[in-house]
Amino acid sequence: MSSEPxxxxxxxxxxxxxxxxxxxxxxxxxxxxxxxxxLTSIVKNTERFQRGESEGNLVRIPTGDGMALVFFDDPQAPIECAMEIAGALKSHPEIGLRMGIHSGPVNAVVDVSDRANVAGAGIDMAQRVMDCGDAGHILLSKRVADDLAPFPRWNPLLHELGECEVKHGRKISLVNFYTDEIGNPALPQKCVAHGTKRTGDKISRPWPRDIAFIGTVILGIVIFTPVVFRIASRTGASSKTSKSARSSISVNTKSIAVLPFENLSRDPDNAYFADGIQEEILTRLSKIADLKVISRTSTQRYKGTPTNLLEIAKQLGVAHILEGTVQKAADQVRVNVQLINAQTDSHLWAEKFDRNLADIFAVESEIATKIADTLQTKLSGSEQKAIAARPTKNSEAHQLYLKGRYFLKKRTEEGLKKSIEFFNQAIDKDSGYALAYSGLADSNMYLLRLGFLRGVSRKETDERAKAAATKALELDDNLAEAHTSLALVKMEYEWDWTGSEREFQRAIQLDPGFAEAHHQYSHYLTAMGRSSESLTESLRALELDPLSLVLNAHLAWHYLYARQYDQAIQQCQKASELDRNYPETAEFRGLAYEQKGMYQEAIAELQTAINLSGGSPHMKAELGHAYAIAGETTQALDILNELKRGSTETHISSYDIAVIHVGLGRKERALEALENAYQERSEWLRYVRVDPRLDPLRGDPRFEKLADQIVPPDVK
Known part of the structure; x- marks a missing residue:
């Protein structure tokens, strides 16, 4: 092969x-x-750097006193990354960093070390923009600012500086980016020296026609130009354009959010039916690989709220919205739907369906097919079959199943037990109803995960979940939900790592838009110590379900176990913006503070988490560990004794007991408790290889033997 350029x-x-x-x-x-x-550590630990790295859409170029990052997937990537870096640098005031951003042409080169690299006018101009700044400045070229100006997220933060003279008498137009927390609002000294008059004006928005033109050009470049560059660590990997690569200026046209359907039935108890129809249409659409579909958790936030569709579409990152109403009376149902282009607020398609309840699956299939046709998505044969599926011929069984799903989503002890009743009733009506068995598996898994085990053992509940998931797959091996349920059983209780990963991968293959499969697979990858892959899956889940509290908080948890504590704290802040009263956000922030040695902050956050959760024993154990390593032994022992007393009434994991003993420096007692946790098949033991609180035990032969029994070295 020739080495000539x-x-x-x-x-x-x-x-x-x-x-x-x-x-x-x-x-x-x-x-x-x-x-x-x-600086390198801070940059590499930003979410935006890691996403670009995992997708192969980023090149990093060292420059001696700094670096250049070249993103190929998203014009907003540099400013998002710059904000993360500036935020992290607040705790490093000794590092005076300035940054510059520009979008422009670059090309592949071979550097002096014979390595693939990039160069070009785009990098040169970004360097000139940066050179105009002082410490703390984030400066943008006018071109980049004009691209960002149409978006409410960025527009208020862009401040025109006018022209600044650079090398050879050339002048460039600059824009200063800053918020109340980051950036430098002062006029750069180089601009002062050259007589630049600071306007401080916000960037005006281009006319819509200009926006459309810019978006079309950039989208065309991003989509149709293959990404040929990779970070050095990925050099030689197979080159492929990331499916998720897109311009934020022109939203992916093949994207949709299905908003909650309004229940127009006279009987409010029929709310389960409207919710169920929305979810089933969404599920059918999510099986289309060529279509981005936002998960129900995020869309549910807009139930019963005034519909500013453009704002909703921006928040969810989609181009289209499906709205609908459902009216059910006896065995008749009316479904009204309309597909809207949220960018133009134009109706693309609307239709009314008056059908018998027995025909509801055909209605769902028609709607999904019409949306796919309207958005010009590519459908494989298997996808066509999936969106046309008729899960049961028994209308009563279907309604009982929808009631089961309705109560399953409540995630309360009462709701989960009701869901099990309804799924079992659906199975009584149709013993071949695979989805009902899948729902039954999910309900039992949540009983396990949330600790609602009054009058039943963990082993019994696990066996019920496994039996239901296995039966569902015997009836229909193409159910992503059932493969995910079975993967969870194998991961959380059986520690069958090979089998679990196989089931997760099959679920994602069957339904690429199933956020829960990506989310739970990220937990598996964390347990295996594959933190980079775990973060990729967690970010993919969040892309599909951007307003999910669970996914936003659990991204922080994945950063925590990847030992990226500052990123975990930053992500907790983002989750708090969705709901400040969500207990896991305070919990994960407390755990991150603890690992940073900020013990009093950790204790305060964990106390908040316990209060918000209603007294979670697991969170109390975490607080006990924090007290112990902070040297507050009395408080740690008080919690330890409280948990031991409570174990006579409810399940207390021996893993939690072990963690407190580790904090107290009681190595033998900690190992004894971990061995008890092994006998219990504690779900927390799957993280035995990566939990930073267990570090004091690593290297001990007794601990390593136990760890090998749970996560053998050859499966990681």
């Missing part, structure tokens, strides 16, 4: 973030090494 190298549009440390050359060599190491 191409005559006409491929040119792409790169979205470039450059940065350097101000007065770096004045630092001592040892200080330069420390500062650059700290």
């Amino acid at each position: 191409e005559q006409h190298p491929k040119v792409e549009i790169g979205h470039v973030l450059t940065m350097d440390v101000v007065e770096y050359s004045t630092l001592l060599i040892t200080e330069q090494t420390r500062v650059m190491g700290e």
Whole structure:
């Protein structure tokens, strides 16, 4: 193979973030090494860097006193990354960093070390933009600012600086980006020196026609130009354009959110039916790989709220919205739906269906097919079959199943037990109803996971979940939900790691838009110590379900177990913006503070989590560990004794007891408790390889033997 460079190298549009440390050359060599190491760590730990790295849409170029990041998937990526970096640097005031952003042409080159790299006018211009700034500045070229200006998220933060003179007398138009928390609002000294008059004006929005033109051009470049560059660690990997790559200026046209259907029935008890029809249409659509479908958890937030469709579409990252109403009377049902282009607020399609209840599956299939046709999505033969499926011929069984799903979503002890009753009744009506068995498996798994085990053992509940999932797959091996349920049983109780991963991967293959499968698979990958893959799956789940409290909080948890504690705390802040009273957000923030040695902050957060949760024993054990390592032994022992007393009334995991003993430095008692947890098949033991609180035990032969029994080295 010839090593000569191409005559006409491929040119792409790169979205470039450059940065350097101000007065770096004045630092001592040892200080330069420390500062650059700290900066590199901060950059690599940002969510936006990791997403670009995992998708293969990022190149990092060291520049001696800084670096350049070239993103190929999203014009917003550089500013998102810059915000994360600036936020992390608030705890490192000794690092005076300035940043510059520009989008422009770049091309592949081979550097002096014979490695693939990039160069071009896009990088040169970003460097010039950055050179105009002082410490703390985040400066943008006018081109980038104009691209960001139409979006409410960015527009208030863009402040025009006018022109600044750079090398060879050339002038460039600059925009300063800052918030109340990050950035530098001062006029850059270079602009002052060249007589730039600061306007402070916000960037005006281009006319809609201009926006459409810019979006079309950039989207065309992003979608139709293959991404040929990779970070050095991925050099040689197979080149493919990420399916998720898209321009944020022109939203993916093959994307949709199905909003909650309004129940127009006179009987409010029919709410379960309207909810069920919405969910089943959404589920059919999610099986289409060519279509991005937002999960129900996120869309449910808009139930009964005034519909500013453009704002909803922006929040969910979609181009289209499906609205609907359902009216049920006896054995008759009326479904009204309308498909709307949220960007233009234009109705693309609307239809009314008056049918018998027995025909409801045909209605759902018609709606899904019409949406797929309207949005010009590609349907494989298996996808056509999936959206046309008729899960049962028994209308009564179907309504009982919908009631089961309705109560399953409540996630309360009473709701879960009611859901089991309804799923069993549905199975009595139709013993071949695979989805009802899948729902039964899910209900039993949540009883296990949430600890609602009054009068029943963990083993019995696990066996019920496994039997139901297995039966569902015997009836229909193409149910992603059942494969996910079986994967959870194998992961959480049986520790069958190979079998669990196989089931997760099959579920995602069958239903690429099933956020829960991606989310639970990320937990599996965390347990295996595959943190980079885990974060990728967690981010994919969040893309499909962006307003889910659980997914937003659990992304923080994945950062925590990847030992990226600052990122975990930042993500907890994002989750808090959705709901400040969600207990797991305070819990995960407390655990991250603990690992950073901020014990009093950790104790305060964990106390908040316990109060918000209604007294979770698991969170109390976490607080006991925090007290122990903070040297507050009396409080730790009080919690330990409280949990032991409570174990006579409810299940207390021996894993939680072990964690407190570890904090107290009681190694033998901790190991004894972990061995008890092994006998209990505690769900928390799957993280035995990665839980940072167990670090004091690592290397002990007794601990390592136990860990090998749970997660054998050859399966990681």
